[in-house]
Amino acid sequence: MTVESTAARKPRRSSGTKRPAGAASAAKPAAATAKTHDAEPQLVQLLTPEGERREVADHPDIAEFAPYVADITTEDLRGLYRDMVMTRRFDGEATALQRQGELGLWASLLGQEAAQIGSGRALRDDDYVFPTYREHGVAWCRGVDPTNLLGMFRGVNHGGWDPTTNNFHLYTIVIGSQTLHATGYAMGVAKDGADSAVIAYFGDGASSQGDVAEAFTFSAVYNSPVVFFCQNNQWAISEPTERQMRVPLYQRAQGFGFPGVRVDGNDVLACLAVTRWALERARRGEGPTLVEAFTYRMGAHTTSDDPTKYRRDEETAAWEAKDPILRLKAHLLATGGADEAYFEQLEVESEALGKRVREVVRSMPDPDTMAIFENVYADGHALVDEERAQFAAYIASFEGGE
Amino acid sequence: MAVQKLTIAKALNDSLRKALEEDPKVLIMGEDVGKLGGVFRITDGLQKDFGEERVIDTPLAESGIVGTAIGLALRGYRPVVEIQFDGFVFPAYDQIVTQLAKMHARSLGTIKMPVVIRIPYAGGIGAVEHHSESPETLFAHVPGLKVVSPSNASDAYWMLQQAILSDDPVIFFEPKRRYWDKGEVDVEAIPDALHGARVARTGTDITLAAYGPMVKVCLEAAAAAAEEGKSVEVVDLRSMSPIDFDTLQASVERTRRLVVVHEAPVFLGVGSEIAARITERCFYHLEAPVLRVGGYHAPYPPARLEDEYLPGLDRVLDAVDRSLAY
Numbered sequence: 001m002t003v004e005s006t007a008a009r010k011p012r013r014s015s016g017t018k019r020p021a022g023a024a025s026a027a028k029p030a031a032a033t034a035k036t037h038d039a040e041p042q043l044v045q046l047l048t049p050e051g052e053r054r055e056v057a058d059h060p061d062i063a064e065f066a067p068y069v070a071d072i073t074t075e076d077l078r079g080l081y082r083d084m085v086m087t088r089r090f091d092g093e094a095t096a097l098q099r100q101g102e103l104g105l106w107a108s109l110l111g112q113e114a115a116q117i118g119s120g121r122a123l124r125d126d127d128y129v130f131p132t133y134r135e136h137g138v139a140w141c142r143g144v145d146p147t148n149l150l151g152m153f154r155g156v157n158h159g160g161w162d163p164t165t166n167n168f169h170l171y172t173i174v175i176g177s178q179t180l181h182a183t184g185y186a187m188g189v190a191k192d193g194a195d196s197a198v199i200a201y202f203g204d205g206a207s208s209q210g211d212v213a214e215a216f217t218f219s220a221v222y223n224s225p226v227v228f229f230c231q232n233n234q235w236a237i238s239e240p241t242e243r244q245m246r247v248p249l250y251q252r253a254q255g256f257g258f259p260g261v262r263v264d265g266n267d268v269l270a271c272l273a274v275t276r277w278a279l280e281r282a283r284r285g286e287g288p289t290l291v292e293a294f295t296y297r298m299g300a301h302t303t304s305d306d307p308t309k310y311r312r313d314e315e316t317a318a319w320e321a322k323d324p325i326l327r328l329k330a331h332l333l334a335t336g337g338a339d340e341a342y343f344e345q346l347e348v349e350s351e352a353l354g355k356r357v358r359e360v361v362r363s364m365p366d367p368d369t370m371a372i373f374e375n376v377y378a379d380g381h382a383l384v385d386e387e388r389a390q391f392a393a394y395i396a397s398f399e400g401g402e
Numbered sequence: 403m404a405v406q407k408l409t410i411a412k413a414l415n416d417s418l419r420k421a422l423e424e425d426p427k428v429l430i431m432g433e434d435v436g437k438l439g440g441v442f443r444i445t446d447g448l449q450k451d452f453g454e455e456r457v458i459d460t461p462l463a464e465s466g467i468v469g470t471a472i473g474l475a476l477r478g479y480r481p482v483v484e485i486q487f488d489g490f491v492f493p494a495y496d497q498i499v500t501q502l503a504k505m506h507a508r509s510l511g512t513i514k515m516p517v518v519i520r521i522p523y524a525g526g527i528g529a530v531e532h533h534s535e536s537p538e539t540l541f542a543h544v545p546g547l548k549v550v551s552p553s554n555a556s557d558a559y560w561m562l563q564q565a566i567l568s569d570d571p572v573i574f575f576e577p578k579r580r581y582w583d584k585g586e587v588d589v590e591a592i593p594d595a596l597h598g599a600r601v602a603r604t605g606t607d608i609t610l611a612a613y614g615p616m617v618k619v620c621l622e623a624a625a626a627a628a629e630e631g632k633s634v635e636v637v638d639l640r641s642m643s644p645i646d647f648d649t650l651q652a653s654v655e656r657t658r659r660l661v662v663v664h665e666a667p668v669f670l671g672v673g674s675e676i677a678a679r680i681t682e683r684c685f686y687h688l689e690a691p692v693l694r695v696g697g698y699h700a701p702y703p704p705a706r707l708e709d710e711y712l713p714g715l716d717r718v719l720d721a722v723d724r725s726l727a728y
């Protein structure tokens with residue numbers, strides 16, 4: 001098993017024969033890339049950037065995963081398409097609202113729709129999701145009202161939804177922390193004898209954190225039903241993936257004793273298939289999996305970031321050609337799965353979402369001042385009570401006039 | 403020209419540049435400090451001029467950043483570490499508290515730990531959670547660490563260089579909402595001692611003690627109080643560990659009243675220590691109990707509530723009135 005030379009870390013165009021990255025069994029974790037003239041670690045891909053389905057007959061590397069989407073109908077494909085379009089529209093609206101001063105900050109998912117929708121639609125209702133701060137598409141799949149995601153970015157709350165309603169945990173900003181929560185939750189699921197699974201989202205940068213390594217360790221040791229879903233969008237703010245690791249990310253799982261797979265993160269079908277595969281392993285009691293969705297952050301890291309300082313336009317342009325939404329549209333058009341009327345109707349629908357988001361955000365009330373003292377403790381606390389009373393008296397002293 | 407008008411951000415940048423120029427052992431380390439120049443651009447242009455070996459973009463791992471800085475210090479380097487935001491220092495807290503702070507004592511004084519940890523801290527910029535915290539007490543409480551915070555451009559410039567020259571680990575808290583405030587910096591001056599407090603405004607009726615972002619609020623409060631005929635002295639502590647109690651005591655002996663102001667929660671905060679010490683030292687001088695103004699025993703609130711949460715002019719003046727009413 002050869003570990004690639006460091007020269008092989010840069011993404012290159014893939015072509016030529018490939019061995020299935022994910023074909024490894026639980027006992028034999030994913031093999032390092034077979035060294036070929038083409039050094040890019042292989043991606044599990046079912047839909048090419050041109051929108052063509054790759055068939056198992058021609059691509060034995062996808063044999064392990066293709067069956068996981070064998071049941072997907074044209075109608076399902078349209079559904080995935082709709083999810084991606086709606087998510088992109090929502091995201092675009094939020095970016096605009098930030099520019100108009102309605103939101104303090106926004107972390108855009110532009111370019112990562114397929115990774116999020118593909119993995120999000122692989123989940124069952126009783127599965128549990130631990131997101132970071134960019135998982136707006138996964139939230140969409142979980143049925144979280146998208147406007148609820150905006151409260152924390154507007155600065156009116158630190159969350160904005162009840163995680164237990166949709167089994168979608170609150171966004172976590174401290175990088176990597178939630179992978180441990182996911183692992184612990186999964187340990188609990190296993191103890192309970194349930195057959196649901198847990199999925200933790202994080203970025204390529206996050207994989208450098210000790211917490212993530214510890215999550216890998218715990219989940220492996222306890223054989224926990226958790227899927228680590230890493231969206232490798234190539235950048236951690238200004239730092240490229242090479243600043244975080246020297247081997248392809250998915251191969252990290254190997255050292256912890258569980259499989260890692262790299263999937264084309266701009267291929268919604270492949271993301272769906274690979275995540276289903278990993279979730280099934282978890283449900284069967286085969287333990288954790290690392291899925292690396294190889295994708296790209298098309299926008300800035302957040303609205304406060306300036307990517308022109310550190311990345312090249314050519315790179316962004318190259319990724320534009322792999323756009324996840326255009327790819328599925330091309331497929332639907334080519335196969336007669338949808339016609340122009342369908343796309344137009346979707347346009348209308350997504351505009352309506354944008355409008356609703358705008359209206360809800362603009363009318364979002366500021367929190368009550370006394371909310372500062374609410375929910376600090378579940379059982380109450382004398383010091384908080386004292387400070388609350390002092391604060392109330394202080395506020396009242398203004399209302400009485402001087 | 404020796405005196406320049408600089409923002410705090412630029413003063414820090416110039417200070418780092420000077421440190422890199424003067425000592426080849428000085429290193430800058432942190433997330434995004436290279437090409438991007440840090441999320442606040444404090445390290446802007448430094449990697450371009452000093453190279454990737456001196457200005458090091460690290461993996462996204464705070465425990466790793468501080469832990470390796472300790473190792474580099476053991477090898478004779480003087481790392482200046484940037485933690486991107488206050489709330490992200492905690493993954494490194496273990497390394498700071500269990501290792502960095504204790505290395506000198508454990509080695510019976512043979513090992514020096516000249517590590518500076520720069521942390522943009524405190525609120526007032528409308529950020530999301532974990533981006534506005536004031537954890538200084540948690541560091542000041544740890545023996546072996548020194549904790550400082552500049553409130554103006556001149557201190558930003560000089561204190562950072564003094565921190566880098568120190569053989570002890572220094573936690574250097576930068577008041578992020580003041581980064582764009584301008585002030586005069588005399589780059590040829592003889593600076594105040596790193597841990598000395600400074601009387602920022604003289605007065606006779608009451609002393610306000612503050613540091614970092616709250617110094618400006620206290621100076622504004624003093625100006626407002628002056629219009630009402632009250633003479634308020636403002637002491638900029640500059641250092642939270644150690645604290646220059648002599649300067650503070652001298653001030654309180656003159657004014658006989660003290661209010662301590664900080665953004666961090668009041669309970670068990672720096673103000674609590676000051677209240678206790680000044681009460682011991684100045685018991686017979688005091689006309690009123692030492693009062694504290696600061697954050698509440700509650701998590702830092704969402705941005706839309708931070709104006710209510712943070713001590714502003716009104717809350718400081720209210721405390722001044724309460725003290726004067728005794």
Ligand SMILES: Cc1ncc(C[n+]2csc(CCOP(=O)(O)OP(=O)(O)O)c2C)c(N)n1
Nearest residue numbers: 173174175203204205206235236237486490
């Ligand atoms: C512990 C911690 N350190 C630093 C940060 C600041 N920060 C926020 S996002 C980010 C980059 C994250 O990159 P990655 O994990 O690749 O995820 P992406 O944002 O690209 O999805 C950094 C450094 C943080 N939120 N938490």
